[in-house]
Each structure stands twice: as C-alpha cells, then as structure tokens.
Amino acid sequence: MAAADLDIQYVAHLARLDLTPDEEARFSAQLGRILDYIAQLRELSVDGIEPTAHAVPLVNVTRPDEVRPSMPTRAALRNAPAQANDLFLVPKIVE
C-alpha cells in the first residue's frame, strides 16, 4: 500500500487516537514510508507458496490443564487508574 492509499483518520480511529491535523500529516508521511519499505516484498514471486502461520517451524506447544496460583487481587489492581469493590473502574460503558 502506498502512502496515497492510507486513510490516516480511519487508522487513527481504529486505534482510538485523537490526532491533531499536524500529527495527521506527520504520521501519515511516516507510515507511508514504512508501507513503501514493506512493499518491496511484492517484488518476490510467492506463487504456489502456502502462507505460513508462523515464522518458527514449530507446532503443538501446549501446557497441561493444571491450576497454578493466581496473583493477589490487590497486586492485580495496583496499576488500575480507579478501583472499587475489587473491580477495575472504567468510564461508564454504554451499550
């Protein structure tokens, strides 16, 4: 995708970022350059190559179904901007 195809406002909305017009211009240019760089991959022919799910050729990494200690509730909530009744408080969710 070239920079021209990039809808910076849409991407900012998806990321819940509120950008100033100045930032929109700056990030648009920066993201455009990243996309151009990645676009070099298009020069490779990948016909007939199965898309890979992971760069590391490893499958079936699992853990047994065993309960291990959780962290103390107090520690879990330590970084919460607001808390009450052992819950993380967030701005009211409107469905």
Next chain:
Amino acid sequence: MEYEVVIGLETHVQLRTRSKMWCGCANEFGAPPNANVCPVCLGLPGVLPVANEEALRLTVLTGFLLHCAVPELAKFDRKNYFYPDMPKNYQITQYDRPSTANGWVEFETGGGRARVRIARAHLEEDVGKNFHYDRYSGVDFNRAGVPLLEIVTEPDLRSAEMVYDYLNALKDILRQGGISDCDMEKGMVRCDVNVSIRPAGASELGRKVEIKNMNSFSGVRKALEYEYARQVEVLCGGGQLAQETRRWDDAAEITESMRTKEQAHDYRYFPEPDLMPFAPTDAWLGEVQARVIELPLARKERLMRQYGLPAADAETLAGDAALGAFFEGIAPRAKQPRILANWVINNLRARLAETSTSIQAVKFPPAAMLELLELVDTGRISGRIAQEVFAEMFATGDAPEHIVARKGLVQVSDAAALEPLCDAAIAAHPRTVADYRAGKTAALNFLKGQVMKLSHGKANPNLVGEMLQRKLQ
C-alpha cells in the same frame, strides 16, 4: 404474502477445564472479583500465552460429536477491538483455520427429525464481566481467558421452536460428552442469533438482523417469535428492513436496535505470533476419539429397539447419562426391561431428586432392583409392598429379600387368611355392596382397597378381587 424465517446461530460455550485457556488461573465461577487473574489474562506487557491442551482436546472432541472434519492444521488469530472487558485489546480466536468445521447435528423437532449443518466450531477466549454503576462501570477479569467454543450453524433453522429444540439437543450432546457443564445460570452458554425473512419459497436471503448475547433458550425462542412478527410487519407495511444488531429486552419482551459503535467492523485479524499452530498427530486424535460417546438421540433409539422401551422412557434415560448407565448395567438381565425402566425412572430417579442424592451414592447394588422385581414377579410381594421395600432399600441399602423377611411383608395368598378380611370389608360397607349388586362394578375396587388396608398391603390383590366377586354374586 407468506414469509418464511431463516435463522443461523452462533453458540458460545465455556469449556469444562480446570484452568484457563492461556494461563494456569482457575476456570471457576463465583470466585471473588479479580481473584483468578494473572499477568497473562490481564494482558500485561511481556507475557506469553500457552494453549491449554485439554481445551484443544475438548474442541476436537466436539468436532467428532458434531460429525465435523478435523483439519490437519489449526491456528490462532488476533481479533482486534477496544472494549473494557478485553484487556489485551484483542481477542485470541481462530479465524481462517479453525480446529474443526463442516459437520451437522441431528435432533427431534416438530414431531420429526431435522439436521442442521455446522459451519465450524472454533476455540477462543472469554472476556471479563462488566458491572454497571451510575457513573462508572467495573470490570472483573476472572472470566477473561476462560476457554470458549463458538459453534456456528449454517442458516438451516426455520422456526423459533426448531431453534429451541436444536439448542437443547446441542446442550445434551455437550454435557454428556463432558465438553461443558452448559450451566445457563452461570452464563456458560450464550447465543448470537442471525435472523431474516423472505417470501416463502424464495432462494435469496433477506436482510439479516443479529440479536446479540442471549443467555437463555426460552429467551432465544421468544426473541425469534417477536422478531419474525416485527420483520413481517415492516415488510407488509411497505417498509425496508435494516441490516442491524438488536438486543433482546427480557423484561419488555421486545428487541430493540443497538446503537452501533462502528459503521462496519474492522477487526484486522492477523495470525497470533505468540502461539504456534496446532497439527494433531494420529495418536493424539486417537486419544480424543476414545472419548467419543454414544449421542443421546442414537442412545434413545437403541434403548427403544433393544429393550422395547416407550419413547418417553428411552428419552429420559438417554438424557441422563448416569441414570441410563444404571439402567443398562442391569437391563440385560431383567425379565421385563420396560418394567425395570419404569422403576428406575419413577422410583429411583424420584428418590434421588427428593433426597438430593447422586446416583453414585445409592446404597444398594444395582442388581438389588432385579431382586425386587423378581419378588413381585413371583407373587411373593404385591406391587404396593414393593414400593415400601424400595423405600427401605434406598434408605438402608438392605437387600429386598431381607427387608421382606424382617418386616414380614410376604404377600398373603392363603385363602383361609384372606376370607375373614373380605367378610369384614363386606360387612362394614353395606352401601358399597348394594352399589355393586346394582351394577356399579367399580365399587368392587373400593372393597378391594379396604381388604388391602386390613391386610396392611400384604394381601394378594388378584386373589382378593376374585374372592370378593365370588362372595357378592
């Protein structure tokens, strides 16, 4: 114009595992808020999820039970969105390579049978639970990361009733298969319903309405009945239906449009780089295959065929795996399996329910049921006394033979002993005797009952009947 309804279902089911999907926190309902959390399920930076192998097994087992194919390779993807109950800002799910796909569920509905195709059943993680206050919402992440199976049907369902029957059949399969406890009260099963209408016989689908996050089967049925009527009314009134998401209001019994947060969903799925794909080996699949159960519908039919049970009894036994196993453990040795089934359902099951006992805790050995029936069969005790013996067996675990001997309950078939009892009953109820002689044959049953009472239930009822008849001629 006649309209038909077309319905597809996405059913989310919490898997029965001890621990969560990506971490060792307990998968447990009802713990204090944020007690079962750790850096992995809180989405803290730098953590690495590792897949719970049992959850992968239960997913593939579901595939086998729903006649699905199990692909050679499954992988996980990130579904990106922002919502307070999802701390990572993405949900790990399976997008284009689900663990199992392309199956079907067969079930009874509308007096016949139906088959609904299953598009896929994929594994993902549950999210946290929100509590709403006046100015804030609170989030409990105990549920975040609990393994969640999403079972998606093709749009094959054609009525609210059929959906209800499908959901119950699915629940029976998943519970008996040990996939999920499916406890609705604990929110272990939630449905999203896709519903549209079209002129009867048309092949094109109408505009689809999604009803989100329903947590009871009766709610789903009511919502669909409401939604069908609403959509027909809009179209008949010359209106247009919108493709939208609606919410079921359980109290008002209506659906209402949800304010859409985004014009179109753009989840930007991409492969989860923290998890390796899963490629089940034949040996692994074999282990899961060994856990496949006989499906409830197949079992019901076999019980009818093999033991000559009526449909209702067979369904009861097939719907309760433990009770069914108890019955089948002794049924091959029963002279009359139908009568045994009756006792298991009407006496044993009732007692278990009354006393909140599990079938594993029953005090008498299963074969004692056969001994009890044998006592009735040979006329040693009457059916009424058998009830009493059963109650005693259930309470003490004592053998029926002992109970009969200990309590002196042997049926009295001795004419010399019964004669005075019949005479007493006749003498005490002259009006009933007159009724009988006047042609009311049912009056005899009353007299018979009196004799049974006088004998403390021990008289042979057939013999008493014959004797009374003879005496009153």
